Amino acid sequence: MFTTTLLDWFALNGRDLPWRHTTDPYAIWLSEIILQQTRIQQGMNYWHHFMRQWPSVEDLAQATEDEVLRAWQGLGYYSRARNLHTAARQIVARGGFPTTIETIKQLKGVGDYTAAAIGSIAFGLPAAVVDGNVYRVLARHYGIDTPINTTQGKKIFTELAQSLLPTDQPALFNQAMMDFGAIQCTPTSPKCVICPLQETCEALRTGRINELPVKERKLTIQTVHLTYIYIRCKGKTAIRRRPAGGIWQGLWEPTHLEDLGMSKEELTLIAKDVKHILTHRILLTDFYLLEADTPPVLPNEYIWVDEEDLDKYALPRLIEILLEKLHQKA
Secondary structure (H helix, E strand, C coil), rough: CCCHHHHHHHHHHHHHCHHHHCCCCCHHHHHHCCCCCCCCCHHHHHHHHHHHHHHCCCHHHHHHHHHHHHHHHCCCHHHHHHHHHHHHHHHHHHCCCCCCHHHHCCCCCCCCHHHHHHHHHCCCCCCCCCCCCHHHHHHHHCCCCCCCCCHHHHHHHHHHHHHHHHCCCCHHHHHHHHHHHHHHCCCCCCCCCHHCHHHCCCCHHHCHHHHCCCCCCCCCCCEHHHHHEEEEECCCEEEEEECCCCCCCCCCCCHHHHHCCCCHHHHHEEEEEEEEECCEEEEEEEEEEEECCCCCCCCEEEEEEEEEHHHHHHHHHHHHHHHHHHHEEE
């Protein structure tokens, strides 16, 4: 009943997305990585850009990390771009795209959900996807209140999704589940009145639509204060690449106040307490300008670049915002 109704709904309401017109695992994998933390409309533009710039996994593997990060700029969660690049080289090194769920999962940055999506859509493997949309649809329809971010919850929902999957139509079922959660059974204001599953939906029957799915809150948000200095010296400015192990790994940033060895009173304030929200952090940033006739002494990791060439370097979104404020002051 559930599966048949879902597939009937999908036949009439499924989204027309460019990567659904191919079984090329590279194109499908790329779409899944881009859409992990990105809205469809924004992600589609990036997908087209990547496919134009690097039409095959071999092309992507030959790119430099800087080129990939630059193309990714604005999408955030830059570890996805680094993992994408690493995985492209893994695929080329092994002689082609892996064709089983277990070998697909060996690619850098690919977990259970992404492997199931690629495997089912590109190769017809009978593996059910389980993501936020799937959790929500199943939790509401079957009235399951086990927290989705617990080991027990993940096991329950994975097994349930797998039991509903038609082995002869895994791609259609998985895409239908994604779209049903995104279009019909949305997080807020779901379209229950016109839902084809309303007669069998436990959450609708018991008035628990807004209570399901259940998620244990474990996230602690940390507030971090940063102070950046934009040094302008004879048409050049100093930047450094972010080190491994922290936020924005591999991206470029202006000078830190502590690396400059000057007090704030000697600098021109451009913006104060600029708020930027990440998953685990709230960044509050002060941004200053130093106009110098001679380049100040900085740690070795800084390089001097022409100001007009800054857009050739991959920058975090926060730094782009700060630079926009600098240009507005000019």
